[in-house]
Amino acid sequence: MQMPEPDRAVLARRREIAADLRRLLPPDAVIEAEEARRVYESDGLTAYRGLPMLVTLPRTTAEVSAILGYCHRHGIKIVPRGAGTSLSGGALPLEDGILVGMARFNRILEIDLDNRAVVAQPGVTNLAITEAVKGAGFYYAPDPSSQIACSIGGNVAENSGGVHCLKYGLTTNNLLGLEMVLIDGQVIRLGGKHLDSGGYDLLGIVTGSEGLLGIVTEVTVRILRRPETARALLVGFPSNISAGNCVGQVIASGIIPAGMEMMDRPAIRAAEDFVQAGYPLEAEALLIVELDGPEPEVAALIGKVAAIAESCGATSITASRDEAERLRFWAGRKAAFPAVGRISPDYYCMDGTIPRRELPRMLEEMARLSEKYGLRVANVFHAGDGNLHPLILYDANAPGELERAEAFGADILRLCVAVGGVLTGEHGVGVEKRDLMGVMFDERDLAQQQRLKCAFDAGGLMNPGKMFPTLHRCAELGRLHVHGGRLPHPDLPRF
C-alpha cells in the first residue's frame, strides 16, 4: 500500500512542532514518546501499521481548533482517530502526520427525551448512548457489532451500519446534528434537533467522509422507543440459493424485518463450535430473521415468514420463545468474526454490497476463487440489504498468504461492482479499498468528489492517502477544460 511521500521538512521539525503544540494545549495532551505513540500504530485493519509523528489527545473543541489551525498554518497532515476499530485503515497514522485521538471527548452532554435526542461528544461509544437512555425505554438504533468499543464520532465518519439497518437505517438516517472543526480551525454547526435545515446538506456529506473533511467534536442523534417485543426465527436451508430466494420473497411480500442475517456452512460451523447457539449443523445456509414491534404484529409476521421459509424449502424453522432464546440465536452471528478467528490464525473481512438476487452467483464465484487462491472463506451476510461480509482465512506468517488474501478480496469486490453492487457497504474505503475506487467510478466521478474535498480542505491536510487513489491538486481540479478548444459532442444540435 503506497502512502503519500512523507514530508521530510516536517519530520525534521518534529520536536519543534511538539513544543509548539505543548504551548497551545495542556501538557498531557501531546504525546511524543515512541512507546506511547506505538499504541496508535494501527486500527482494526491490523495488516497496515505506521507510527504517527505525534499524537494529540484534546479535550475541548477549542483545543481541536487550536491543533487544526496550527497544522493548517504549517502545512502539517492530520489523522483523526476515534476508538480505532475501523476495518478499512481509516485511522492508519501517517509518519509525518499528527494523530488527533478523540478518546477524551467521552461525555454525554444532554439527554432530551422530549425531543427524542441525545447530544454526545464524539468519543462516547455507540453502546453508551443506548445505555444512557435504556432506563427510560429508549435506544440508539444503529448497532455495529463493534458497538461496545467504537465511538459515535467514528460511526459518523464511517456512516456505520449494523444488523438492524434494513429497518432503521444507517448512521446517516439517525443523525440530527454535528459540531465540527474545519482544517483552518473554524467551528461550524450542522443541523440540530430539528430536521431538514435547508441549505446544502453538509450533515449528509460529512457522514461517511472518513475523517477527510474535518474533525467532529459533537454529535446529536435521534433515539427511538424500544419496540414492545422482538422475536427471531432461526431457519436452516439445504442451499444458499434457497436461503437467498427466501430473503427476496419475504421482502416482496411487504415485510421489512428488523434484521435478516445469513450465514453459510463454514460460518455456521465456526459459530456453533464457538458459542453453541443451537445452529442446525446439517444446513448449508442459515437465516436469522428478527421481527420487532407490538406483540400481535410480531406474532402474525413470525407466522408469515415461517410460511414463506417453508415454501422455500427450509429444513428447520425455530421461533424464539423468550428473550433468552432470541439472544442465543444472535449470539452465534454476533460472535461470527471471533469464531472464525479461532479456526484460522488470521482472517480478512470484506464488505461489498450486491443486489440481493445476485447472491447465489456471488457465492458460486467465491467458491471458485477460494480454490484458485487456495484460501478458505466463510460468509456472513446482512442479507436484507445485500451487504456481504466474506471472511477470508489466511496465515500472516505463511509467506505470500496476506498478499493472496488481499488479491482474493480485491477480486470479490470487483465482482460486487460487476453485478451492480459497491465496494463497501459500511466499513469505508480507507486505505484498503482506495486503489479499487476506479472499478466503481471513472475519472470524472472521482474528480467531482475531490472537488468537494477541496471545498473543505484545499491543502489536502485532512487524512490524506485515504479514499482517493490519486491526489490531484485543487487548483488543477478547479480548472475548466475546453476539450481541445472544442466543446463535447460537436455533432449534436446547438442552442
Place this chain on the structure above:
Amino acid sequence: MFMAGGCRIPTFPGSDVPVPHFQPTDLDQLEAAIADAGADRRRLELLGNGTKRGLGKPVEADALLDLSRLHGVTLYEPEELVLTAGAGTPLHEIEALLAQRGQMLAFEPMDLGPLYGAPPRQATIGGVVACNLAGPRRPKAGAARDWFLGFTAVSGRGERFKAGSRVMKNVTGYDLPKLLAGSHGTLAALAEVTLRVHPAPDETLTLALAGLDVDRAGQAMAVALGCAHEVSGAAYLPAQLTQLSAVERLAGASATLFRLEGISASVAYRAQALEDLLREMQVPVVRLEADVSARLWREVRDLEFLQSERDAVIWRLAVPPALGAQVAQRIQRQLSSARFYLDWGGGLVWVATPTAPDAHAAAMRRAVHETGGHATLMRAPDDLRRLVSVFQPEAAPLAALSERVRAGFDPLGILNSGRMG
C-alpha cells in the same frame, strides 16, 4: 432538435417574453446543452415540469433547461426495493407503478404545485429530489435524502458524473446523493435518479383528538411519538383550519391527529393502546378510517388549508418538536393575522400571513432563533423573495464553505443562479 414540446410557453415568471428553451432527451444532449451554456456564459434555469419555480429566490437566467423529456422508469425491481427513473419522470407515474406492486415512496413527497399556482400531480421525480421534499411521515421515515441512492447528473462544468449506486447500503466515496438532494438545481442537473422504495402499509387509521389547545396538543404529540406505537404522522390543526378540511367531522374544534399504519392486527392493537394512553387528555377521540384518513393527510401534506389569498406569505419553520407549540404561540401573539398548523409532531410549523414589507422575516427568524431551528420562506411574491433571505442565513464560516462547495460543481454559476443565495 431542442424544441419546445407540448403546450407550455417558455417564459420567465412575471414576463411573457419567450426565452431560449432547451429540452434534452438524453444525457449527451444534456451535457452538450450545459457545456454550451458555460462556454457562452449563459445562465440556465432548470425545470422539470416547472411546478416549484416559486420555491427559493427567483432565478436569474438567460435560458430555460427543461428536463421533462428525460423521462421514463428504466429499472424497477420490487424484490430489491429499488427504482431508477429519468429525472423528468412525473412523480404520479412512479407512484402508480409502485402501487401496482404494493409499494410506495416512504418519504411521502408533498405536492407543492398548487401552492405556486401550478396544477396538482405535475411534479417530476427530479424536482422532488432536488428540493428534498418530505411529507408527514418524515420523523419516522425520513425525507427524499434518506431514500435517494444514486444518480447520473451533469455539473455546471458541463461534465457528466455519477455517484451512489442502486444498493441501499453503500459508503463508497462521499454521499453525493445527500448533497444533491435539497440543492435546488444549483450544483448539477440530475439526469437519472435511483431511489429505494418501501412496501405500502396494508392498513391506515387516524385518531383525531378534538379540542386541545396547542400546548396540550404538543404534549399529546410528545407522548405519542415517545411511545412504541410507531405513529407515522402527528399533526395539529387549530379550529380555524379544521373547518377548511374536506373531512367535515373535524369542523368546529381543533384536531390533533395521529396516524397508524401497518398490518391490520397491529393497527387495531396500537390504536387501542394509543387511545388508552391519550385518555388523560380528556377530550373526545374520533377514528378516521382509510379513505378519510388518506384525504386528511394529503391536506396536511400539501398545505391545502393555506392556499387562499390571505395566505400570500408562507413560512416553514423546522424546530425541535417539543418547541413547536411554543413557537407557534409566540408568532400568533405577535402577528394576529397569522394562521398556523403543526406537523412532524411539532417539528414543523407552517405559518401563513398576508403580505408584509419584509414578509415577516425578522419575526420568523426571531421565533426560531432560540430553538436552534430554521425558517424558510416557502411562498411569497417574487419581489419579496428577492428582498429577504428565503433560506435561513448561515453563520459566516458555514456560508463560505457552502459557497466553495457550490463553486466546485458550478464554478461559473450558470445553474439556477441565485436560487439559494
